[in-house]
Amino acid sequence: xxxxxxxxxxxxxxxxxxxxxxxxxxxxxxxxxxxxxxxxxxxxxxxxxxxxxxxxxxxxxxxxxxxxxxxxxxxxxxxxxxxxxxxxxxxxxxxxxxxxxxxxxxxxxxxxxxxxxxxxxxxxxxxxxxxxxxxxxxxxxxxxxxxxxxxxxxxxxxxxxxxxxxxxxxxxxxxxxxxxxxxxxxxxxxxxxxxxxxxxxxxxxxxxxxxxxxxxxxxxxxxxxxxxxxxxxxxxxxxxxxxxxxxxxxxxxxxxxxxxxxxxxxxxxxxxxxxxxxxxxxxxxxxxxxxxxxxxxxxxxxxxxxxxxxxxxxxxxxxxxxxxxxxx
Amino acid sequence: xxxxxxxxxxxxxxxxxxxxxxxxxxxxxxxxxxxxxxxxxxxxxxxxxxxxxxxxxxxxxxxxxxxxxxxxxxxxxxxxxxxxxxxxxxxxxxxxxxxxxxxxxxxxxxxxxxxxxxxxxxxxxxxxxxxxxxxxxxxxxxxxxxxxxxxxxxxxxxxxxxxxxxxxxxxxxxxxxxxxxxxxxxxxxxxxxxxxxxxxxxxxxxxxxxxxxxxxxxxxxxxxxxxxxxxxxxxxx
Ligand SMILES: Nc1ncnc2c1ncn2[C@@H]1O[C@H](COP(=O)(O)OP(=O)(O)OP(=O)(O)O)[C@@H](O)[C@H]1O
Ligand SMILES: [Mg+2]
Numbered sequence: 421x422x423x424x425x426x427x428x429x430x431x432x433x434x435x436x437x438x439x440x441x442x443x444x445x446x447x448x449x450x451x452x453x454x455x456x457x458x459x460x461x462x463x464x465x466x467x468x469x470x471x472x473x474x475x476x477x478x479x480x481x482x483x484x485x486x487x488x489x490x491x492x493x494x495x496x497x498x499x500x501x502x503x504x505x506x507x508x509x510x511x512x513x514x515x516x517x518x519x520x521x522x523x524x525x526x527x528x529x530x531x532x533x534x535x536x537x538x539x540x541x542x543x544x545x546x547x548x549x550x551x552x553x554x555x556x557x558x559x560x561x562x563x564x565x566x567x568x569x570x571x572x573x574x575x576x577x578x579x580x581x582x583x584x585x586x587x588x589x590x591x592x593x594x595x596x597x598x599x600x601x602x603x604x605x606x607x608x609x610x611x612x613x614x615x616x617x618x619x620x621x622x623x624x625x626x627x628x629x630x631x632x633x634x635x636x637x638x639x640x641x642x643x644x645x646x647x648x649x650x651x652x653x654x655x656x657x658x659x660x661x662x663x664x665x666x667x668x669x670x671x672x673x674x675x676x677x678x679x680x681x682x683x684x685x686x687x688x689x690x691x692x693x694x695x696x697x698x699x700x701x702x703x704x705x706x707x708x709x710x711x712x713x714x715x716x717x718x719x720x721x722x723x724x725x726x727x728x729x730x731x732x733x734x735x736x737x738x739x740x741x742x743x744x745x746x747x748x
Numbered sequence: 749x750x751x752x753x754x755x756x757x758x759x760x761x762x763x764x765x766x767x768x769x770x771x772x773x774x775x776x777x778x779x780x781x782x783x784x785x786x787x788x789x790x791x792x793x794x795x796x797x798x799x800x801x802x803x804x805x806x807x808x809x810x811x812x813x814x815x816x817x818x819x820x821x822x823x824x825x826x827x828x829x830x831x832x833x834x835x836x837x838x839x840x841x842x843x844x845x846x847x848x849x850x851x852x853x854x855x856x857x858x859x860x861x862x863x864x865x866x867x868x869x870x871x872x873x874x875x876x877x878x879x880x881x882x883x884x885x886x887x888x889x890x891x892x893x894x895x896x897x898x899x900x901x902x903x904x905x906x907x908x909x910x911x912x913x914x915x916x917x918x919x920x921x922x923x924x925x926x927x928x929x930x931x932x933x934x935x936x937x938x939x940x941x942x943x944x945x946x947x948x949x950x951x952x953x954x955x956x957x958x959x960x961x962x963x964x965x966x967x968x969x970x971x972x973x974x975x976x977x978x979x980x981x982x983x984x985x
Contacts, residue, residue: 608853615839615850621801622837626851627825682841724837 495646
């Protein structure tokens with residue numbers, strides 16, 4: 421009985437997810453949500469993956485990584501290379517295509533995780549601002565490397581990627597990511613990560629291998645970012661170096677900090693609100709006002725500044741680590 | 749008697765600042781040894797060097813005849829040295845219970861966990877009452893109890909305590925010293941750093957006086973209590 425009760429939050433989360441899925445499917449087939457809006461919703465979901473995985477690094481473990489889209493780029497290009505260049509998958513939506521696509525996504529995640537470990541290990545000797553600078557540099561390095569690999573299109577980008585990211589796949593990937601991260605945050609490993617954030621020296625003194633946990637936060641965060649990148653590439657059928665620059669990483673960072681650093685619930689909500697704002701409402705508003713779309717960045721930055729002044733902890737409190745609090 | 753801890757000719761520097769210039773300390777198993785000294789003498793640094801959270805320039809640390817000079821901090825904890833750091837240092841957004849659970853991370857023995865927890869709760873009933881409260885919202889004294897309790901959960905053979913009485917009301921100071929005595933009687937060797945020199949000397953077997961990075965005096969605590977220089981400098985004449 422007690423065990424069932426403990427597992428209830430997960431069950432409730434799943435029920436919400438299924439209900440949301442059915443609702444969106446109905447709205448989409450009923451024509452209320454057109455294709456364009458569905459793409460925006462898909463992007464929102466991908467941002468949920470990107471933001472919650474960054475929140476594991478920055479919010480839960482207390483590191484300051486700013487180059488998250490660098491990991492997404494690795495995932496996008498690795499997955500895209502397999503589906504487009506190696507397997508030349510068709511767009512037929514068959515079971516075997518879908519399975520291969522999932523394999524490609526996971527390979528992309530693993531690629532990103534390996535890169536995460538490679539930059540994590542030397543970088544984690546650094547603290548706060550220095551780590552931020554290194555991760556910023558790393559994002560740019562990844563971009564430059566991709567820019568110079570001709571096999572994946574170089575500066576032209578990887579073109580002709582099959583449109584394999586269906587709403588269903590993206591939705592399932594998002595739910596799985598959220599559930600895994602939720603499980604992790606509430607596990608003893610998650611608590612160890614939080615203790616690193618709260619006081620790394622005190623964590624050392626109770627026997628926690630703080631370096632190991634920092635590296636793992638990077639590896640796991642990068643893995644899911646890679647999955648997000650792979651999904652994105654197969655949604656918009658393109659992987660281009662410019663998609664993964666600092667502006668893109670900045671958007672994810674803003675979702676995490678406006679949502680509330682350390683609050684996964686905040687990241688999920690902010691991913692929806694801010695993505696709809698950035699990709700849909702703001703462009704409309706700017707067009708109406710006769711301003712160029714580059715003003716988005718200005719408005720976005722202002723928004724961040726306002727939130728940081730009036731609510732520095734973000735919209736959701738840190739204690740609301742996940743949608744539904746755990747029973748103890 | 750076996751030596752629980754031996755520090756030999758320890759040198760530590762922070763950047764250019766030399767904090768320790770050749771400290772040697774011996775702690776016999778099952779005893780309470782104290783280190784007293786003025787602010788900045790290097791007491792905390794000595795404890796930090798023992799538990800591996802600051803780098804040593806030279807010197808050796810042995811723990812029950814095992815050299816732990818270059819062992820990483822989390823392994824030193826697992827080997828059996830627990831450290832209550834200066835200034836409490838809670839995991840503020842975790843509950844009291846979670847703070848205690850985290851400390852058993854190196855071991856996975858449920859029975860041992862339950863026993864340690866019972867010991868901690870019997871010494872600090874207040875923590876049991878407050879076990880669901882977030883550590884950051886505890887009062888200063890309660891946080892000090894949690895800091896000691898958390899260190900006890902790691903099940904060390906030796907406990908390093910850095911100013912456990914700091915910021916406590918006089919009644920609580922008495923209580924914390926009595927608790928330390930009890931922990932010692934349960935079989936834990938204690939190395940205690942204190943500003944409250946009189947109490948520390950009264951409750952300990954042996955004492956070291958530190959002055960700007962070196963040991964300036966040492967001896968059985970009862971002897972130092974009567975030493976005129978110690979009286980003059982640390983016991984208010
Ligand atoms: N992180 C640090 N960086 C630079 N200097 C430090 C650092 N920590 C300690 N020191 C210096 O090392 C010397 C010894 O400090 P330590 O904290 O060991 O003193 P202490 O005996 O514990 O003093 P107190 O009784 O005030 O706690 C001091 O001069 C202090 O300024
Ligand atoms: Mg000190």
